Amino acid sequence: MRLKPYAQTPEAPTPIRPSRAPSAPPQRIDRPDEVALALAQRAKEQLAAGERDDARRTVGDAVLVLDELVNDATIARVSVMLGEVLLALDAPQHAHPRFARAADIYSRTVDRQGQVRARIGLGRSLVALDDYVGCEVLLATRAMCQDPAQLAEIEAALRAAGGGEVLRHAAHGEDGVRAPRQRAPAVALILK
Numbered sequence: 001m002r003l004k005p006y007a008q009t010p011e012a013p014t015p016i017r018p019s020r021a022p023s024a025p026p027q028r029i030d031r032p033d034e035v036a037l038a039l040a041q042r043a044k045e046q047l048a049a050g051e052r053d054d055a056r057r058t059v060g061d062a063v064l065v066l067d068e069l070v071n072d073a074t075i076a077r078v079s080v081m082l083g084e085v086l087l088a089l090d091a092p093q094h095a096h097p098r099f100a101r102a103a104d105i106y107s108r109t110v111d112r113q114g115q116v117r118a119r120i121g122l123g124r125s126l127v128a129l130d131d132y133v134g135c136e137v138l139l140a141t142r143a144m145c146q147d148p149a150q151l152a153e154i155e156a157a158l159r160a161a162g163g164g165e166v167l168r169h170a171a172h173g174e175d176g177v178r179a180p181r182q183r184a185p186a187v188a189l190i191l192k
Contacts, residue, residue, distance in 0.1 A: 040081035076105040092128035127161040
């Protein structure tokens with residue numbers, strides 16, 4: 001039995017024309033800095049309202065816009081905001097690269113507050129990933145931090161990481177951190 005091509009069969013339906021024109025490729029965003037900041041802020045608000053799924057989707061949108069940013073200050077600020085939301089959503093594997101990028105950018109600036117915030121987030125994300133290098137990052141950040149609220153956040157993260165053992169060793173001048181010998185390049189850069 002020989003098959004006929006589709007168009008030659010007598011019972012072949014007429015081709016369906018699309019009801020609308022094909023969608024255009026995505027256009028560049030006019031003000032990506034403002035859009036990224038607005039999306040990151042919206043994700044934080046959604047998280048505070050308990051809308052975790054919406055916050056996760058908003059973070060996904062913000063990450064797409066983040067790729068279009070060129071201003072380092074905005075990249076760092078948005079990365080920290082998204083990293084904090086991702087940590088709250090229990091996604092430290094996605095928060096870590098955001099905090100590492102922000103910490104790298106802030107290490108080249110004079111914004112001490114932003115640098116401390118990024119390093120706290122980086123330490124917390126590493127601890128959440130069961131990487132004790134996070135404790136080293138938090139201990140180094142504690143030495144440079146002067147804000148009582150941030151110090152309390154660092155202490156809480158260190159207690160959660162080592163049940164207080166890390167703090168006890170650090171208070172006695174011992175290296176209470178069980179870190180691997182080889183550090184990740186981004187973390188080694190930050191600890192300098």
